[in-house]
Amino acid sequence: MSxxxxxxxxxxxVDDAPDRAGVREVLALTxxxxxxxxxxxxxxAALAPTGTLIMVTAASGIGNASLAAGLLWxxxxxxxxxxxxxxxxxxxxxxxVAASLLNAAAxxxxxxxVTTGQSLVVxxxxSLAAGLxxxxxxxxxxxxxxxxIARTPGRQDERQLVARALSLDTLxxxxxxxxxxALAGFLAVGIRPATGVAVAxxxxxxxxxxxxxxPSAPGPVRHSGSGSRSRLxxxxxxxxxxxxxxxxxxxxxANAGVNALARxxxxxxxxxxxxxxxxxxxxxxxxxxxxxxRTVRLTALLRVAVxxxxxxxxxxxxxxxxxxxALAVAAVGVAVAPHLIAIFGxxxxxxxxxxxxxxxxxxxxxxxxxxxxxxLLAGRLAATHGYxxxxxxxxxxxxxxxxxxxxxxxRARFDPPATPDAPGxxxxxxxxxxxx
Numbered sequence: 034m035s036x037x038x039x040x041x042x043x044x045x046x047v048d049d050a051p052d053r054a055g056v057r058e059v060l061a062l063t064x065x066x067x068x069x070x071x072x073x074x075x076x077x078a079a080l081a082p083t084g085t086l087i088m089v090t091a092a093s094g095i096g097n098a099s100l101a102a103g104l105l106w107x108x109x110x111x112x113x114x115x116x117x118x119x120x121x122x123x124x125x126x127x128x129x130v131a132a133s134l135l136n137a138a139a140x141x142x143x144x145x146x147v148t149t150g151q152s153l154v155v156x157x158x159x160s161l162a163a164g165l166x167x168x169x170x171x172x173x174x175x176x177x178x179x180x181x182i183a184r185t186p187g188r189q190d191e192r193q194l195v196a197r198a199l200s201l202d203t204l205x206x207x208x209x210x211x212x213x214x215a216l217a218g219f220l221a222v223g224i225r226p227a228t229g230v231a232v233a234x235x236x237x238x239x240x241x242x243x244x245x246x247x248p249s250a251p252g253p254v255r256h257s258g259s260g261s262r263s264r265l266x267x268x269x270x271x272x273x274x275x276x277x278x279x280x281x282x283x284x285x286x287a288n289a290g291v292n293a294l295a296r297x298x299x300x301x302x303x304x305x306x307x308x309x310x311x312x313x314x315x316x317x318x319x320x321x322x323x324x325x326x327r328t329v330r331l332t333a334l335l336r337v338a339v340x341x342x343x344x345x346x347x348x349x350x351x352x353x354x355x356x357x358x359a360l361a362v363a364a365v366g367v368a369v370a371p372h373l374i375a376i377f378g379x380x381x382x383x384x385x386x387x388x389x390x391x392x393x394x395x396x397x398x399x400x401x402x403x404x405x406x407x408x409l410l411a412g413r414l415a416a417t418h419g420y421x422x423x424x425x426x427x428x429x430x431x432x433x434x435x436x437x438x439x440x441x442x443x444r445a446r447f448d449p450p451a452t453p454d455a456p457g458x459x460x461x462x463x464x465x466x467x468x469x
Contacts, residue, residue, distance in 0.1 A: 059198045072205045073240035075170040077233035079213025084229030091226035101160040106405050108164020110398040116169045117394030124252040132168035133241030139163040140234035172393035180251040200323040203374045211312030263385030274399045281403025282430035286411035290423030293415035310359045311366035319370030332444045335375035342368035343435035349424040
């Protein structure tokens, strides 16, 4: 197969086509090893930030740890879309191999700079470099599934198969963010504070490279028309970016509130277990969405998930202890995976195929930026007004997301009607280089 793929318009089936695409059929496309490699390769994205906080806190205090972790997130938000653009233009294999090896080296340098007592400037630079080179396994894995299904001939259930694949991929993300922080804490307590970050470096170098070199990796993509690249940002994609930003703000503010609560009650170590309850319920909800027959459109799923999150977040306003905090955070988690499944599924329908990897990484960066902004804002509010102010900020972000979804998420904006004889608008856009 050629390493370069030329895109031409292709028909998309109507949404009420029979649902014949189960998870088993998704796995049959590549075998089980691709999801396994994908999970192991993206686990460092959840392991490294928590591990960095633990490692630097043990070495030089929480102030330096917050700076290091913050620079890690900033670097990832900035470097993610750049890596996505390179992957689209040059192919996933080379871009991900380079990013994985560079990130493993930068993360190892961060461990060395902290454990050998280097200056704060050196530690900060290593942390920033580690963030900039994060290989973006999650977003590019979603783009890979889309490309893989697109080049599988004779499929009559393509849309359902893409939906299943993206749902499965989002579930892997949620599993990673449940396992990663817990693993970082276990390794820090059981071995040494720096062990979690060291394991993240090793996993990135080995599993990241293996994922990059898997035969399913797509090559560079170009249009068959004028040869000019499509625009990246369209109105629908900007709307999805806004919702991703607000989802990140829900996470960042709620996490800050949980940590402030734990400090107030004199048991900071309880913040991790309380926060992990969100990942548990999110994984469960994501599994249900992944395995059940899709009976609603993605636009409807998005509206329902975002509004449900705003309603389920109301108990955050009444938290007064660890038990109520765990229950409130778990309730919010019920809506998280369905929300993300809908966002990334809709991104597949509106993003130009030659910018698919970049579009997915932009949405991932939106989540990170929102989380960082809210963590900073909610942290300051918690310092002056207590943990209820931070948790209230999380609810406000979820309520604003619900308003945005109800006002602007419409079927016609994301998924115009299509017939078997005429390509959908998204498909035509991909072939012509225009945007929806």
